[in-house]
Amino acid sequence: MSTDLYQARTSAPDPARPLVFAFHGTGGDENQLFELASQIVPGAGVVSPRGDVSEGGAARFFRRTGEGVYDMDDLARATAKMTAFVAAHRAAHPGHPVYAFGYSNGANILASVFLKRPDLFDRVGLLHPLVTWGLAPNPALEDRPVLVTAGRRDPITPLPMSEQLIAWLKAQGADVQTDVHDGGHELRNTELTALTRLFGGQH
Numbered sequence: 299m300s301t302d303l304y305q306a307r308t309s310a311p312d313p314a315r316p317l318v319f320a321f322h323g324t325g326g327d328e329n330q331l332f333e334l335a336s337q338i339v340p341g342a343g344v345v346s347p348r349g350d351v352s353e354g355g356a357a358r359f360f361r362r363t364g365e366g367v368y369d370m371d372d373l374a375r376a377t378a379k380m381t382a383f384v385a386a387h388r389a390a391h392p393g394h395p396v397y398a399f400g401y402s403n404g405a406n407i408l409a410s411v412f413l414k415r416p417d418l419f420d421r422v423g424l425l426h427p428l429v430t431w432g433l434a435p436n437p438a439l440e441d442r443p444v445l446v447t448a449g450r451r452d453p454i455t456p457l458p459m460s461e462q463l464i465a466w467l468k469a470q471g472a473d474v475q476t477d478v479h480d481g482g483h484e485l486r487n488t489e490l491t492a493l494t495r496l497f498g499g500q501h
Contacts, residue, residue: 301390303383304347307332311343316395316420318497319384320346321404325356331401338494339397345387349403351376359407365454366428368406373431377410384411384418397497399423399445401485402454409463416442423447423493426483428455429463440471445496447477447489454483 307328311317318339320331328348335344349359351372360376361369388396398419400408405427412422413429416438423445444467448460460478467474477492 301383301386303379303386304350306345306347308346308387309336309344311391311394312341314394315339315341315343316397316497317343317345317387317391319387319396319398319400319408320344321359321398321400321408322346322349322357323400323402323404324349324353324358326401326404327357331399331404334490335399338490339497342397343391343394347380347383349407350379358403360403366430368430370431373410376407377414380407380411381415381418385415388418395420397421397423399425399493399497400427401425402427402483412444413439421496423496424463425485425489425493426452426455426460427463428459430459433466436470439467441473443473443475443496445475445477445492447479447485447492449479449481449483449486451481452483 318335320335322330328346332346349357351358351361361372396419398408405424409424409427409429421443425447446464450457477489479486
């Protein structure tokens with residue numbers, strides 16, 4: 299396992315404080331959500347990787363062939379690579395809770411890793427995720443705190459897809475929190491408040 303699999307901006311956690319992973323959206327980079335993570339969880343360590351795929355110069359975590367149409371082979375590659383990256387950072391900070399959140403494409407890679415290895419995370423925030431692949435029952439998700447946010451007019455993540463993911467997570471027994479606003483794909487303050495609440499509930 300290596301903590302150097304991705305170019306990343308990192309900081310070490312204060313004693314007994316969480317390690318927070320922050321995954322940017324398409325066109326973002328390791329700086330997009332770094333400060334936000336530090337503000338949401340004061341004293342936390344932050345790991346913010348840059349996606350290793352370029353789409354017309356925009357960084358992403360895996361390839362796609364169209365809007366909402368994923369290259370599933372590349373998603374599998376990226377999921378395995380990111381799983382190893384997260385596991386290495388977690389191992390480097392034993393005893394620290396591990397939280398993670400991602401926005402848009404960042405939420406999608408986080409969802410893929412989290413659904414395969416929920417044991418790697420203590421709390422997860424998925425901000426406007428679009429999970430298009432089939433989901434098998436996963437009892438390991440029971441009682442896992444998960445936030446899912448969405449916009450009712452989101453042209454990239456249709457609300458029915460968000461509702462489907464929320465319902466599936468609840469069916470697995472996950473501790474699901476939601477924030478659904480009337481806007482589109484943009485992040486709104488209500489989502490950040492919900493994320494702060496999710497991460498602030500446990501130190």
